[in-house]
Amino acid sequence: MAWPRDLSAASLPPTYAASGEPAPTGTPLRGEAAADVAVIGAGITGASAALHLAAAGASVRLLDAEAVGAGGSGRAFGQVVPYLRREPARVLADLGTEAGERLIDAAARVPALVAGLVSRHAIACDLDSHGLIFAAHSAAGAAMLHRRRRAWAERGIDLPLLDAGEAAVAIGGGRYRAALIEPRGLSLNPLAYVRGLARAAVAAGARLHERSRVTAIARRSGGWQVDLRDGRILCDRVIVACGIELGAILPALRLRVLPLRVHEAATACLPPDMLAGALPRQRALTDTRRLPSGIRRTGDGRLVVTLPGPIAGSRVGDLPDGLARLRALFPRLKDAAFAETWSGWVDLTPDQYPRLVEPIPGLLVGYGLSGRGLGLGTALGRALAERAAGVPADDTPFPGADGPARRWFPGARLAAAVAAASFRRIDAWQARRDASPSSPGRNGP
Structure with missing residues (x-):
C-alpha cells in the first residue's frame, strides 16, 4: 500500500496558516556546515529541542525536508491534554511504578510547559486556557470518565464531573450522559505554535534549514556527519524527531511506529449569533468514541471538527459524517458548511507510549507521540535537548527501549485499518442504541 507523502507547505490548512505566527524563512543548506547538534525534523518535538538547546548555548542546525510544521504538527486538532493515551493504572502496570509515575507526571505538566513557552516567547497561536471537555457518548464512556476522575482525585487533582443536564449547558447542546472538565487542558493553533517555537529557536541562535532533506547519517571520527541533498553537517550529536518519517531516516527503526x-x-468564520452558546467556555470537546471525535472553536469563530476516514491511502475524511455530527450537536448550525478539509498523521507505537532512545551513543531519537504531540512533543523535545547536553537517561521522564524492542508486526497497517472500521461500526451502533426511545439515556450529539 503506497503511503502518501503530502508534506508540502502548500498543503497546510489555511485555517491555521493564515492566522497567528507567520511562516519562518529557513534557507536550504548548501555546502558544508558545523554544529554541536543537528536536529532532524522541524515539527513540535524538533523545534522544541532546537529551542532548548540554543537557549542553553549550543550551536544548532534545525533541518526539515519541507517546512516548519509541514508534517503532523501543523495539521493537528489543537488540544493540549495533560495525560497519556492510557489511564494511570494501565501506565503503572505497563511501565512499572517508577517509570510510569515519571511519565504520568511529565504528561500532567505539559500544559504549563506549553503555556510558559507561549508567554515567554510571545507566540501568537490563539491559546485558550479555559480547559477541555470530555463527554460520555455511552454508558461505558461514562464509567470510563468516572474512573478517570477517581484516578486523578487520588493524585490530588479535582476534575469536575457534570451530569447530563450540566453537560448540555457546558457544551451548548448534545445529549451526553456525563462530561468531565479538564481545567488544565489548553487549545491552540498547532501550526502557529510550532512556527513560534522555531522562530524562538532562531532568535536564540539556532540555524533553520527548510527544504533540506536528509539522505544519510553516519558516524565519523569525533562525531557525526549528516548528509543532505545539497550539503552536509558535521556535528557532535544528532537528534532525530521526524514523526512518521522515522523509517525513512533510520530504516532500522522502521517498525517502531505505525503511521496513521x-x-x-x-x-468558515461563523457570525457571533450563529455561534452563540456553542462551547461557551471550554473551546474543545472530545467524546469517548473509540475514534477521533473532537469539535473545537477557534478564536476567530471557526469550528474545527475531526472526521472519520481511512487511516491510509489518499482519500479524504467523511465530510457528511462530520457535518451531521456538528449539526446534531448544535441544531442552530443547520446552515453551516465546511470551508476546507485536510489530513494529518499520528506516529503510533505498539503500546501508545512515546520513547526516547539512543541506539548509538550520540544519536538520540524521539518518537511515538501517538496523538498527544502538542504537549508531549514539546516535553519530548526538551528531554532530547537535555540528553544531548549530557543529562543521564535515567533523569528523563520518557521510557527508552529496555528489554525487547517494541515493534509493529508486518501487516500491522492492514490490521489497524480493519480495527478502525470495526470501531467505527461499534461507535455508530452505540449512537443508534442510545438514541432509541427505549434507551434509558439519549447520548451524543
Whole structure:
C-alpha cells in the first residue's frame, strides 16, 4: 500500500496558516556546515529541542525536508491534554511504578510547559486556557470518565464531573450522559505554535534549514556527519524527531511506529449569533468514541471538527459524517458548511507510549507521540535537548527501549485499518442504541 507523502507547505490548512505566527524563512543548506547538534525534523518535538538547546548555548542546525510544521504538527486538532493515551493504572502496570509515575507526571505538566513557552516567547497561536471537555457518548464512556476522575482525585487533582443536564449547558447542546472538565487542558493553533517555537529557536541562535532533506547519517571520527541533498553537517550529536518519517531516516527503526492518517475539517468564520452558546467556555470537546471525535472553536469563530476516514491511502475524511455530527450537536448550525478539509498523521507505537532512545551513543531519537504531540512533543523535545547536553537517561521522564524492542508486526497497517472500521461500526451502533426511545439515556450529539 503506497503511503502518501503530502508534506508540502502548500498543503497546510489555511485555517491555521493564515492566522497567528507567520511562516519562518529557513534557507536550504548548501555546502558544508558545523554544529554541536543537528536536529532532524522541524515539527513540535524538533523545534522544541532546537529551542532548548540554543537557549542553553549550543550551536544548532534545525533541518526539515519541507517546512516548519509541514508534517503532523501543523495539521493537528489543537488540544493540549495533560495525560497519556492510557489511564494511570494501565501506565503503572505497563511501565512499572517508577517509570510510569515519571511519565504520568511529565504528561500532567505539559500544559504549563506549553503555556510558559507561549508567554515567554510571545507566540501568537490563539491559546485558550479555559480547559477541555470530555463527554460520555455511552454508558461505558461514562464509567470510563468516572474512573478517570477517581484516578486523578487520588493524585490530588479535582476534575469536575457534570451530569447530563450540566453537560448540555457546558457544551451548548448534545445529549451526553456525563462530561468531565479538564481545567488544565489548553487549545491552540498547532501550526502557529510550532512556527513560534522555531522562530524562538532562531532568535536564540539556532540555524533553520527548510527544504533540506536528509539522505544519510553516519558516524565519523569525533562525531557525526549528516548528509543532505545539497550539503552536509558535521556535528557532535544528532537528534532525530521526524514523526512518521522515522523509517525513512533510520530504516532500522522502521517498525517502531505505525503511521496513521487522521482527518479534520473547518467551517468558515461563523457570525457571533450563529455561534452563540456553542462551547461557551471550554473551546474543545472530545467524546469517548473509540475514534477521533473532537469539535473545537477557534478564536476567530471557526469550528474545527475531526472526521472519520481511512487511516491510509489518499482519500479524504467523511465530510457528511462530520457535518451531521456538528449539526446534531448544535441544531442552530443547520446552515453551516465546511470551508476546507485536510489530513494529518499520528506516529503510533505498539503500546501508545512515546520513547526516547539512543541506539548509538550520540544519536538520540524521539518518537511515538501517538496523538498527544502538542504537549508531549514539546516535553519530548526538551528531554532530547537535555540528553544531548549530557543529562543521564535515567533523569528523563520518557521510557527508552529496555528489554525487547517494541515493534509493529508486518501487516500491522492492514490490521489497524480493519480495527478502525470495526470501531467505527461499534461507535455508530452505540449512537443508534442510545438514541432509541427505549434507551434509558439519549447520548451524543
